[in-house]
Amino acid sequence: MPELRENEQKTLLTLEKLKGKAPVDQIVKRSGLAHAAVMRASLSLTENKLLRTYEKQQTLTSLSAEGRSYAEIGLPERRLHNALIKLGGEAKVNSVVEEAGLEKKFLSVALGWINRKGWATIKQGMLKSLKEAPPGDDEKLLRLLSEKESVIVEDLGQELQKTVSVLKGRKLVEIEEKTLRELELTDDGWNLVKKGIEVQEEISQLTPELIRTGSWRKVKLRKFNVKAPGPEVFLGKIHPAQQIIQHVREIFLEMGFTEIRGSIVQTAFWNFDALFQPQDHPARDVVDTFYLAHPEKGKLPEKDVVEAVAATHENGWNTGSRGWEYSWSPEEAKRLVLRTHTTATTIRYLSEHKEPPVKVFSVDRVYRNEKLDYKHLAEFHQIEGIIMDKKVTLRDLMGTLKEFYHKLGLEKVQFWPSYFPYTEPSMQSTVYVPELKTWVELCGMGIFRPEVLAPFGVKHPVLAWGGGLERLILLKLGIEDIRLLYKNDLGWIRRTPVCQR
Numbered sequence: 001m002p003e004l005r006e007n008e009q010k011t012l013l014t015l016e017k018l019k020g021k022a023p024v025d026q027i028v029k030r031s032g033l034a035h036a037a038v039m040r041a042s043l044s045l046t047e048n049k050l051l052r053t054y055e056k057q058q059t060l061t062s063l064s065a066e067g068r069s070y071a072e073i074g075l076p077e078r079r080l081h082n083a084l085i086k087l088g089g090e091a092k093v094n095s096v097v098e099e100a101g102l103e104k105k106f107l108s109v110a111l112g113w114i115n116r117k118g119w120a121t122i123k124q125g126m127l128k129s130l131k132e133a134p135p136g137d138d139e140k141l142l143r144l145l146s147e148k149e150s151v152i153v154e155d156l157g158q159e160l161q162k163t164v165s166v167l168k169g170r171k172l173v174e175i176e177e178k179t180l181r182e183l184e185l186t187d188d189g190w191n192l193v194k195k196g197i198e199v200q201e202e203i204s205q206l207t208p209e210l211i212r213t214g215s216w217r218k219v220k221l222r223k224f225n226v227k228a229p230g231p232e233v234f235l236g237k238i239h240p241a242q243q244i245i246q247h248v249r250e251i252f253l254e255m256g257f258t259e260i261r262g263s264i265v266q267t268a269f270w271n272f273d274a275l276f277q278p279q280d281h282p283a284r285d286v287v288d289t290f291y292l293a294h295p296e297k298g299k300l301p302e303k304d305v306v307e308a309v310a311a312t313h314e315n316g317w318n319t320g321s322r323g324w325e326y327s328w329s330p331e332e333a334k335r336l337v338l339r340t341h342t343t344a345t346t347i348r349y350l351s352e353h354k355e356p357p358v359k360v361f362s363v364d365r366v367y368r369n370e371k372l373d374y375k376h377l378a379e380f381h382q383i384e385g386i387i388m389d390k391k392v393t394l395r396d397l398m399g400t401l402k403e404f405y406h407k408l409g410l411e412k413v414q415f416w417p418s419y420f421p422y423t424e425p426s427m428q429s430t431v432y433v434p435e436l437k438t439w440v441e442l443c444g445m446g447i448f449r450p451e452v453l454a455p456f457g458v459k460h461p462v463l464a465w466g467g468g469l470e471r472l473i474l475l476k477l478g479i480e481d482i483r484l485l486y487k488n489d490l491g492w493i494r495r496t497p498v499c500q501r
């Protein structure tokens with residue numbers, strides 16, 4: 001016979017007192033042990049054949065709030081009938097209602113039931129009692145439930161079980177399914193408790209005291225049961241989208257980039273003008289861009305830079321370009337926007353870091369005035385990067401992007417000519433997604449135009465790229481509806497595996 005632990009001894013002794021068989025809850029109450037302690041003890045005692053465990057599904061029913069009030073004041077049909085009797089057995093519905101003190105909203109229910117139960121008839125606004133109405137099963141059950149917290153449905157007779165469903169239909173009772181665990185002493189168990197168990201206190205934690213005084217030699221130390229199941233724990237988990245964002249960050253870091261971040265609110269100057277986007281460019285329209293109402297405007301950078309940007313827009317300044325040939329407005333450039341792309345962050349960084357080499361990236365939120373649907377959100381993420389060095393070329397840009405995509409597990413990459421106001425040449429990259437058997441557009445890219453670099457005094461070529469991240473997230477997670485990312489659907493979040501590297 002294996003040595004018993006304290007909680008096992010106590011569980012056996014409590015069961016003895018309860019005549020050898022009892023539900024776990026009762027043992028918990030009687031022994032003073034924690035529920036988990038009894039469950040653990042029962043597991044090893046069952047293993048040692050001292051106990052048997054039974055499991056039973058039980059349906060518990062208890063009064064709802066409405067049911068509790070009816071148990072006190074009576075069902076509406078009962079109140080109506082009582083009032084009717086008081087008025088001599090026949091009276092106008094209105095007078096009966098008044099006599100009963102019944103709220104209007106319960107009237108149709110009360111009339112319905114009084115009719116169904118055959119207590120009275122209604123004709124031309126007159127209510128007429130048909131018979132004495134002894135308390136029905138529903139009222140008996142209400143009474144019973146008001147005396148007890150809950151009742152086990154299976155213990156009720158068939159008729160009353162039916163009544164439970166009727167009351168449930170009237171929303172007067174609530175139903176709860178429960179598993180009842182019962183423990184029973186086996187013959188071996190009985191023999192053991194009959195021989196007498198002396199509960200020996202166990203120490204579950206060694207203290208400095210026990211060690212210093214040497215009394216640890218004498219006390220009984222509780223053994224670990226390494227087979228005992230632990231409670232189910234739902235660990236905190238990083239949202240799948242955040243996991244992918246983190247993955248993207250790590251890839252950039254591996255490739256030797258440094259992360260930069262910028263503020264979400266930017267002046268139109270940094271979001272558009274500094275990137276040589278003309279002030280009448282359609283993307284600047286309120287249809288595409290969120291403008292701030294309070295405050296409406298921000299500050300422009302130092303005068304030289306602003307003048308250079310203005311001149312570049314108007315006539316090309318010293319860049320050899322003709323510019324956009326319109327009159328540039330500093331007021332338009334001061335307007336505050338929620339950045340529409342993270343290129344606002346990189347150009348701003350560049351304006352303060354003109355010396356090569358520069359190799360930075362950003363993964364951040366951007367905003368566009370989009371109609372929301374399963375493919376579009378007004379708030380989303382972009383990945384963005386720039387490389388500035390003395391001798392970098394378009395080949396380097398394509399190579400860098402290829403490496404980035406490869407690290408994300410996207411093997412086939414294609415580059416297409418494209419257009420952005422701030423790059424020349426400009427390209428679009430598409431990647432092949434085997435699971436979808438299709439090509440998907442990801443980052444746009446190019447080499448910043450002299451019209452972008454000259455006003456900030458940047459002398460070396462700058463490779464730039466950027467694009468939305470959500471499409472990549474959807475691909476990686478194998479989902480189609482972008483809104484799922486923001487639904488806080490815990491089931492989906494739990495099921496979605498941790499990003500694999």
Ligand code: PHE
Nearest residue numbers: 341343444445446464465466
């Ligand atoms: N800003 C562009 C976009 O939002 C992407 C891009 C970044 C293109 C840098 C070229 C260079 O789609």
